[in-house]
Amino acid sequence: MPPRKLTPEAIASAAVDLADREGIEGLTMRSLARHLGVEAMSLYHHFVGKDALLDAMVDRVYGEIVLPAADGNWRAELRRRSASVREALRRHPWAVPLMESRRTPGPATLAYHDANIACLRAAGFSADQVAHAYAIVDAYVYGFTLSETALPFDTGEEAAVMVQEEPLQALLTAYPNMGWFVENVVLVPGYSFAREFAPGLELLLDGIESRRRGVPASGPSRGA
Amino acid sequence: MPPRKLTPEAIASAAVDLADREGIEGLTMRSLARHLGVEAMSLYHHFVGKDALLDAMVDRVYGEIVLPAADGNWRAELRRRSASVREALRRHPWAVPLMESRRTPGPATLAYHDANIACLRAAGFSADQVAHAYAIVDAYVYGFTLSETALPFDTGEEAAVMVQEEPLQALLTAYPNMGWFVENVVLVPGYSFAREFAPGLELLLDGIESRRRGVPASGPSRGA
DNA sequence: ACCTTAGCATTACGCCGTAAGGCAAGCAAT
C-alpha cells in the first residue's frame, strides 16, 4: 500500500487554501481533488460528503481565532478575540456566511464558545449578562465583517475610481443623500471602512459595562 | 401572441415565494420555471442570468423594509427600521447572506440607504457621525439576524428537546461552560434568543447618542 | 402581403455532487 497521501486534515487544509484563492464557488470536489493529485471520489473516503468537508473547513477557521483567557480583563480579552475573529474572517471571506450556518460544530468551534463564556463568567457576569454581552458582541463582529467583506472598495482611493464611472455618477445625483455621504465620508482622504470597527466595538463594550453597573436600559419610550 | 404570462416582477415575486418555501438551494431556474408553467430558458428573456434574478429578489426584500422618515426622531426611526429589517429577513432567511453581497443595487436598495442617511442627516449628524452610526447599527442588525436565522432553535422549549439527545449531552459535559450557559440561560423558562435584539439595539442607540453629546470614546487603554 | 419582433420552447454542453462498484497493496490468521 502506498503511504497514505490523504488525511482529513490535509484535505481540509487544501480546501481552505483553495477557497481562499479561488473563492468558495471555485471549490468543488473535483477541483480540490485535482489540486491534491487524486480523483474526486477519493475524498469521500475521508469525508462523507461535501457538507462534512465544509464543517471541517469552518472548524479550522475557528481554530485560527485567539481564545480569550479566563483570568484576563474581560474587556481586553473580548477586544482581542473580536479583532482575531475579524482577521480570520478577512483571511477567509468565504467563511462568513458559513460559520453561522453550520449545524455540526467541531472541536475548535466548541472550544471557542466555551472559552468566551468562561471569560465573561470568570469576570463575574451572570448567565443573563453573558447571554446579552455575547449576543451583542458576536452580532456586531459578524455583521461588521459581513459588510466589510462585501464592500466593493475598502479605502477612499478605490472608491474614487469607482465613482468616476458613468452609471454610479447618475445614481449619486438621483439619490442626493448618498451623494452627500460619498462626497463627505467616502471620498475624504484617509477614509477606510475598516477604521469604524474599533470605535464601534468600544461603544458596545462601554454599553455592556454600564449596564452591568446597574444603569437601566433606556427603553423605546425614551426616544419615541 | 398569447398575453404575456411573464414579467420580471412576476418572476422575481415567484422566486421569492419559492425560496421562502423551499430554501435558496431549492430555487433553480428549472424549478422556478416549472412553478410558473413555462420552460427554464424562457426566464432568460427577462433576466440575463440567475445573478440578475437574485439581484431583483434582494431588491424586493429591501422594498419590504419600512423606511425611516427624515423628519422623525432619529432614535425612533432607527428603531423602527431596524425592527423592519429584522422582520423582512426573518420572512426571507435566504436573503441574509445575499443582501450584503450583491453588487448591483436596485431602486429599493438605493432608496433604503438614501432614506437612512437622510434621517440621520436631518437629525443633525455630521457626515462622520452618520458613517459611525450607520455602520454600527447595520452591523448589529445584520449580524443578529444572521445568528438568529442560523440558530437551530428559537425558544428554550425547542432547545430542551435537542439537549436530551445523546451527542449533545456528551458535548455539554465536555465543555462545562457551555453546559452552564445552556442550563442557566437557554433552558430557563421563557428564554428566546429573539428577546436579546431590542436591548442590544438600545445599547447601541444609547452609545451613539452619548458619543454625539461629546462623551469621549473609551479607548483600548482604559480596559487593558 | 410582407417582415420584424417578442415570447417561449428545444436541444445540447460542460459542470456539479455523489452512488455503486472495482482493483491493487498490505496485514492477519491459518
Added chain:
DNA sequence: ATTGCTTGCCTTACGGCGTAATGCTAAGGT
C-alpha cells in the same frame, strides 16, 4: 505460503445545474 479482509484510491455513471445557440409561433407595423 495461501487465503481472505481491510484500506485507499480509481472508474463509471446518473441526475441535476446554469445557460449558449437556435427554432418556432403569432401579433403588429408597413
